[in-house]
Structures are given as C-alpha cells and as structure tokens.
Amino acid sequence: MKVAIIGASSALAHETAKFFARDGADLFLVGRSADKLAVVADDLKVRGAHSAETFVLDVNELDRHEELLQQTVATLGGLDIILVAHGTLGDQRKSELSVAETLQELNTNAISVISLLTLSANYLEQQKRGCIAVISSVAGDRGRPSNYVYGTAKAAVTTFLQGLRGRLAKSGVVVVTIKPGSVATPMTAHMKQGLLFAQPKAVGEGIYEAIKKGKDVAYVPGYWRVVMLIIKSIPEGLFKRLPL
Amino acid sequence: MATVNKHPQSWGRYPIAKSSQVVPVYWRDELPNLAAFEQSILPYGYGRSYGDSCLNDGGVSVDVSHLRNFIAFDDETGVIRCEAGVSLADILEVAVPRGWFLPTSPGTKFVSVGGAIANDVHGKNHHSAGTFGCHVTQFELLRSNGEHLICSPEQNSELFRATIGGLGLTGMVIWAEFRLKKIVNPYIDMESIRFDSLDEFFELSAESDQKFDYSVSWVDLLIGGPGLCRGKFSRGNHNQDPALAQKPLKAKKLPLTVPIDFPSFVLNSYTVKAFNEAYYRVQIDKYVKKTESYEPFFYPLDAIHNWNRIYGKRGFFQYQFVVPFEHGREALNKSITHIQKAGEGSFLTVLKQFGDVKSPGMLSFPRPGITLALDFSNHGERTQKFLRELDQIVEDNGGVIYPAKDARMSAESFKKFYPQWQEFEQYIDPKFSSSFWRRVTQGTDSNIPLYI
Ligand SMILES: Cc1cc2nc3c(=O)[nH]c(=O)nc-3n(C[C@H](O)[C@H](O)[C@H](O)COP(=O)(O)OP(=O)(O)OC[C@H]3O[C@@H](n4cnc5c(N)ncnc54)[C@H](O)[C@@H]3O)c2cc1C
Ligand SMILES: NC(=O)c1ccc[n+]([C@@H]2O[C@H](COP(=O)([O-])OP(=O)(O)OC[C@H]3O[C@@H](n4cnc5c(N)ncnc54)[C@H](OP(=O)(O)O)[C@@H]3O)[C@@H](O)[C@H]2O)c1
DSSP states (O other), X not given: OEEEEETTTSHHHHHHHHHHHHTTOEEEEEESOHHHHXXXXXXXXXXXXXXXXXXXXXXXXXXXXXXXXHHHHHHHTSOSEEEEOOOOOOOHHHHHHOHHHHHHHHIIIIIHHHHHHHHHHHHHHHHTOEEEEEEXXXXXXXXXXXXXXXXXXXXXXHHXXXXXXXXXXXXXXXXXXXXXXXXXXXXXXXXXXXXXXXXXXXXXXXXXXXXXXXXXXXXXXTHHHHHHHHHHHSOXXXXXXXXX | OOBSSOOOOOTTOOSOOOOSEEEEOOOTTSOOOGGXXXXXXXXXXXXXXXSSTTOOTTXXXXXXXXXXXEEEEETTTTEEEEETTOBHHHHHHHHGGGTEEOSOOOSOSOOBHHHHHHTTOOOTTHHHHOOGGGGEEEEEEEOTTSOEEEEOSSSSHHHHHHHTTOTTOSOEXXXXXXXXXXXXXXXXXEEEEEEOSHHHHHHXXXXXXXXXXXXXXXXXXXXXXXXXXXXXXXXXXXXXXXXXXXXXOOOOOOOEEOOSOOOTTSSSHHHHHHHHHHHHHTOOSSEEEEEEEHXXXXXXXXXXXXXXXXXXXXXXEEEEEEEOHHHHHHHHHHHHHHHHHHTOOOSSOEEEEEXXXXXXXXXXXXXXXXXEEEEEEOOTHHHXXXXXXXXHHHHHTTOEEOGGGOSOOOHHHHHHHOTTHHHHHTTSOTTBOOHHHHHHHHSOSOOOOOOO
16 A cells, blocks of 8 residues: 655654554654654564655645655555644734735645645546545634634635535545644644543544545544534524534 | 643542643644643543542643554564553454454553553453563653654563653653564453462462463452451463354443442442342352453453442542562451441452562562452541551561552651652653652652542
C-alpha cells in the first residue's frame, strides 16, 4: 500500500499513519518541518512501515504542488491513498480584526487543500483507482461565532469533496470526508476540554477504518453525527443567540 | 504553551496537589525553556505513581506523556530507543510480534519509559532480571541550564546512576535506550498454587525462584490463626514452542471502566474479606497449570480502567516495603499481626522475594529480601497512625519503603531508609523539586487537607 500524507506531523495524521505502518505500508510524509517529519518517519519505521520518506513543503506554496505530486508518485512508485490532514485552528478574534489573517486561514485550510485535491484527483482518475481522504471538521457543518473562519474553510472543503466524490465515483476512486469532533491534540491544548473530547489514538483508528472501508462521510467518533444532526436542526433564529 | 486541562494526579488520588502550570511537550525540537520558569519543575508521565512523588504542588508540571515516538529498534540485538513518554504498552505492541519482550515490567503497562527509569521499577522477574534500570544502556537528560547530556554507564555515569531511581529530580529524560528480552512467542507457561501459611509461601518461593523467571503471590492477610496468611503463588516462564508464535492472541476484550468514584463505604474490611474469600476459592484445585497469553499473566489489573476509583474520593494509600531475608519472617509476622489487629483490609496484597541483581540506581528501592505491597483506604488520621506503626516495624527490621508508592512517610524515616540521599542531592537539578522531595527532606508540603 502506497500512502501519501500531507500534514504528516499532525497528531491525527500520525495516529492514523501508525495503523498503516502496522500494515507495512510505504509512506510519503509531507509537512513544513523537516525535524518533525524525521521524528514521525523514524517512529513509523519502528512501528512497521516498509518505508517512510519525507518531503518538506509549506502547503501554501501552491506553485510547488505539481512538483509534490510528481515526487510522491516517483518515490512511492505509484499512489493508492492520499490523506490530507494539515490545518490551523487560527485565532478567530484576530481574523475578525484582520483581512490578511482571515485570508491566511482560508488559504491554509481551504485553498491549499483544494489545490492538492485538484491535482491528485486528476492523477487518480486516470489511474482509475485509489482513495482521497481529507480531514475536514464538524466545524464546517454550521457556522458558529467562536470559529466561523475556520468553519468556512472546512465547509468549503466538505462541499468540494461532495462534488468530487460524485465525479470520481465513475472512475472507481473513493473520496472520504472525515469530520472529527473535538480531539485532544496540540491544536486544542489551550482549550478547556469537556466530556466530548476524544483521544487522538481512538480518532486515528476511526480515520483508518473509514479509509479502509471507503466510507463517504465519517464522523469520528461516531456520536458526532448525532450531535451535529441536532446542532444543524436548531432554527437560525434561536441558534444565533446560543453561546457557541 | 500551558494547558488548562490535565491536573496531575497520582494513582492513589492522595494527596491532591495543584501545579501552578502544566506544560505539555510535544516535540523533541520544541522543548520548553526550563530556565524561564519561576517555580520549581517536575516531569510528569502517566501518573501511575501512587503518592506524591509525581506531584509538584505550586510548581510547574512538565507533561512528558506526549513525547511518544519510537526512534530506533534493532530486530537483531533487541536494543530499542524511544522518547520518554512512550508507554510500556506501546513497546509491547511493537516488540511482541517481532519476538521481543520487556526486560522487566511493573504490574501495569500504562507507565512511561521516563517513569520506569525515575522509579527504577521492578517486576515479577526481579529475582532473575533486576530492575528496569539494569537494562538501560543510555538516555538523554535535559537540565534546566539548557544542557543536553547523554548519560550511560560510561558517559556522565554519576548522573546516569542518580537519574535511575532519581524520582524525576535530576532533569528531564528526553529519550532512552534499553535492551529487550528475546521470546519465542507471546505465551507464558504459568502455574498457580494455593498456599495456606506464610511458611508455605517461603517454601514455594525458595523452590520457584531457581526455576521460574517470574514469580509473585497474591495474599489474604485477614484470615487470622497461626498460618498468618493464605494466598496464591503464581509463577511462570516464557513458552518456548515456535509453533505458538503463529497462534493469534485472543481478541482483546474491551477494558471495563470504573466510571465514577465509589461511595466510601463500598470498600471496608467486610467487603475486602468477601473479595479475598472469593478470589481464593475461585481456584478450586490447589495446583493449576496452563499456557496463557502474557496479558492476563502480567497485567490483570489493566483490564479495568480507573480501578483506583473504587476507593472513592478520599483516595487510598499504597504501602510497599522490603526487608532483608534474615528479618523476613519476623517482619512479616509482626506486620501481618499489626494489620489483623487494626482490622485494616488490604485488597491487593502482593508478596514477593527480590533477588540480588544490583541496579545502577543510586536511590533505588529494590534490594535482596522480601517485599510486601499493600493498599489501604484513606480513613484520615486513623490510617496515618496505623501506617506510622507499620513504618516502625519496617525500620526495626532493617527495611525500606518504596517512594513511588508513598504519600506520608516522615522525613526522619526517609533519611534513615535512604542514608545516601545527601550524596544523591548533589545531582538534583537546581530548578527541579517535587511534593515528595520537599516532604521527605524538609518535612514540608504535608499540611495538605485530608479528605474524610
Ligand atoms: C496498577 C499498578 C501496578 C504497579 N505495579 C508496580 C510494580 O509491580 N513495580 C513497580 O516498581 N512499580 C509499580 N507501580 C508503580 C509504577 O510503575 C511507577 O510509579 C511508575 O514510575 C509510573 O510511571 P508513570 O509514567 O506513570 O510516571 P509518573 O507517576 O507520572 O511519574 C513517576 C516519576 O517519574 C518521573 N518522570 C516521569 N517522566 C519523566 C521523564 N521524562 N524524565 C524524568 N523523570 C520523569 C516523575 O517526575 C516522577 O518522579 C504500579 C502502579 C500501578 C498503578
Ligand atoms: N483537534 C481537533 O479537535 C480537530 C477537530 C476537527 C478537525 N481537526 C482537523 O484535523 C487536522 C489535524 O489536526 P490536529 O488536531 O492533528 O492538529 P495538529 O497536531 O496541530 O496538526 C496540524 C498540522 O498541520 C500542519 N500545518 C499547518 N499549517 C501548515 C502549512 N502551512 N504547511 C504545512 N503544514 C501545515 C502542522 O504542521 P507543523 O507541525 O509544522 O505546525 C501540523 O502538522 C486538521 O485539518 C484539523 O483542522 C482537528
């Protein structure tokens, strides 16, 4: 199995990759920090990865995405699965005060993802098999005052994936939208963690299972499907007054 | 970056301490600047220590449990190198399928490598393999002055010795390297033998420790009478049949979880007696022999998550001591009688003989002799007084108490038990301290409210 992971130093990506490593997969790990990628690659090799190569890229360097895809395919000798995991939670308040900040968040969480998906979709469509999996978020299901810039980006990604799924279904390429709820990772370390917070290991396993089964949309942990069903059904008039 | 989330607690949930700050560490290349903290610092692993040795009331807790990457593993030699927050469970997951096993393991696999070093932990094979520290080849230590020191028996050897069993006080272990043990398959040939007196325990121990790598006994101390105790002696060796290497382990049952604190009346001497009776009777034959996978043999308690909650909000005391062989009988006689008289029920009582494999650790607890581990519900001053009396018995018989399981021994006792503490003190990082260390060296930090 040849797996490329973008944002491979993310806690959720790493936990997911541990399962692929146990299967003896060949891994291509992409991220912006060479040091962190090396740490993750060593770990995954000990855990059983057949190979783990790294590639340093800030995903906002869109003009290097083509090169990235070529390198991926050349190094792995093909491509079965691409998992896009990078993201930033950003500071909502800062975004409200700065257009540049808002655009930066949208670039990292939406535009870079859409660019990567456009290129890899074309490659896999021609190959007529493979899997695209992206970590979106429950935050994209409904806009909330506390994180709507992030939520907007995730909503864009989710919608993009819906369309792409339909298009690629004809070529036998699977598109998996992953919507984690709140997970205790570095991204959320500063937040007060309530009962609904999940552990990264369990979420990594959920993501791995979703990819293996080729699910269309996976809420992880599964109870978030219900939580979001309720959240989505609250009338806007009431919703806008909730402290969310 | 501080987090508001994890408030370091110890497994006994006594005492309650509050760190001024909890600082999680995620990456080896993004370590906190220890010099910048105003308060004292203590690394925190998985909080599987029982007392206050992993707590730093009013100080900084550096949460190392996220430093959880493997670095290298040599299939040929069994030498493994990993970050300090890697758990023994993680190591088993990686090593067992490739024919390697932990050199030694405590009774839970949910401890970190850093914690295993800092308490120089021991397991059922102490008599044949020594402590965890005996198998460590080197580690990297971060000191608060920013120095990164590689410590091994050859390099910075004094700090190596001080850090093994050094209670987290000598600096932060970033990664460690140690030797695993070769196995043929994940199964254990185990035997369980019921015994009905302390004498019988001694006979079984003498006979078993030559032939079996692992041995430990569960004991019931509340039976009274001349036998003093009864129990089950469990011993085992790694199975040697290559054919079993292919046999899949039984699918893991989901662990049970104790979701809430039990009310304090649940555990009392009657329920403990009833439990012990049932546990003793459940093995109908005097002698049972079977081949089972390693998990139930080594980690029966890990099948129930958060089992410490059965002791309720007030928490509980663990108490483990070792006395030299020559005082073994007398010390056990006296302590068991003392426990019986007080009517204090201990739920998970464990008896074992330590061997004479010497650890490099300067302040390590294990030494040749008999060790008894007990636990007692926290009934406030009543329990404290009872344990002080137990301390006296241990002291009179040349024994010592295990810091990893202590929340209450006096500074006076500690200094008698560990006369080398002053030699050790020179290796403590000037910015590091713990609730335990302040208590046992200065007699402070002990005014923490009791929950009654
Ligand atoms: C069910 C159960 C059974 C047990 N059985 C045994 C047994 O059979 N034998 C035995 O010896 N012990 C036993 N223990 C105790 C346990 O093994 C030790 O307390 C162990 O040290 C806990 O490790 P931890 O990762 O939870 O560390 P913590 O409890 O969080 O910390 C322990 C110490 O390690 C230090 N530390 C942690 N990480 C680092 C680091 N990276 N660098 C420097 N210092 C560090 C801390 O400062 C602290 O002093 C048992 C505990 C439980 C809960
Ligand atoms: N944690 C949650 O509660 C939660 C919930 C729902 C969805 N998610 C989503 O899950 C994914 C993984 O997040 P996580 O929780 O695992 O957090 P994380 O550990 O902080 O991971 C985020 C990753 O994104 C990388 N990244 C950010 N900007 C980048 C850039 N410009 N170029 C390259 N890489 C970049 C980071 O790299 P560096 O390490 O170099 O900074 C980091 O590896 C994200 O998409 C997140 O939105 C998380």
